[in-house]
Amino acid sequence: DQQVKQNSPSLSVQEGRISILNCDYTNSMFDYFLWYKKYPAEGPTFLISISSIKDKNEDGRFTVFLNKSAKHLSLHIVPSQPGDSAVYFCAARATTDSWGKFQFGAGTQVVVTP
Amino acid sequence: DGGITQSPKYLFRKEGQNVTLSCEQNLNHDAMYWYRQDPGQGLRLIYYSQIVNDFQKGDIAEGYSVSREKKESFPLTVTSAQKNPTAFYLCASTLLSRGGELFFGEGSRLTVL
Numbered sequence: 001d002q003q004v005k006q007n008s009p010s011l012s013v014q015e016g017r018i019s020i021l022n023c024d025y026t027n028s029m030f031d032y033f034l035w036y037k038k039y040p041a042e043g044p045t046f047l048i049s050i051s052s053i054k055d056k057n058e059d060g061r062f063t064v065f066l067n068k069s070a071k072h073l074s075l076h077i078v079p080s081q082p083g084d085s086a087v088y089f090c091a092a093r094a095t096t097d098s099w100g101k102f103q104f105g106a107g108t109q110v111v112v113t114p
Numbered sequence: 115d116g117g118i119t120q121s122p123k124y125l126f127r128k129e130g131q132n133v134t135l136s137c138e139q140n141l142n143h144d145a146m147y148w149y150r151q152d153p154g155q156g157l158r159l160i161y162y163s164q165i166v167n168d169f170q171k172g173d174i175a176e177g178y179s180v181s182r183e184k185k186e187s188f189p190l191t192v193t194s195a196q197k198n199p200t201a202f203y204l205c206a207s208t209l210l211s212r213g214g215e216l217f218f219g220e221g222s223r224l225t226v227l
Binding site: 006009034036041042043044045046049089091100101102103104105106107 | 118120145147149154155156157158159162164172202204206208210215216217218219220221223
């Protein structure tokens with residue numbers, strides 16, 4: 001049973017435009033959410049996170065929005081650049097879980113075209 | 115430099131053989147994890163460990179085994195019982211007390227011939 005879902009396997013966006021990646025979760029205990037970026041044959045790298053006490057977190061070109069009532073979060077990349085072409089994973093954990101289990105979505109492949 | 119080191123990066127094995135993937139971290143992190151990535155399926159948790167000499171099964175532990183004899187090391191053995199072992203394996207760690215993010219290694223690509 002997948003607790004974190006990324007329903008769009010791929011996204012194509014023009015350079016300079018906004019990329020919007022979506023993520024839904026089912027476990028109401030999740031209170032910490034993260035986005036990772038992954039290039040082929042490499043480990044994922046951390047991009048940005050958000051705690052459930054916030055509804056928005058911004059870091060440069062990356063902004064994450066959290067809608068707790070809808071159990072939905074999104075990542076906005078503005079403006080999109082060719083180097084942003086990668087797979088993006090959404091992850092979630094319940095900080096009350098002392099074992100620190102992180103659940104990941106299936107990922108969204110982003111392609112930024114010139 | 116601090117980080118997580120996985121080895122080997124690429125590994126080939128014949129069916130019926132066990133193989134061990136190494137994961138070492140010098141970040142002084144408490145918790146370590148093994149994930150498996152298959153196309154279209156994201157990252158699935160195999161095993162995780164919070165402290166030395168203790169570990170828990172993740173969502174897809176069958177056919178795998180781990181040990182945590184040292185805080186820095188969390189090797190994963192892919193046994194011959196694993197039905198479909200060809201995959202990209204990722205090791206990660208985190209400092210649980212800080213509630214921070216997972217740090218990942220570069221991954222190990224295992225191919226069963």
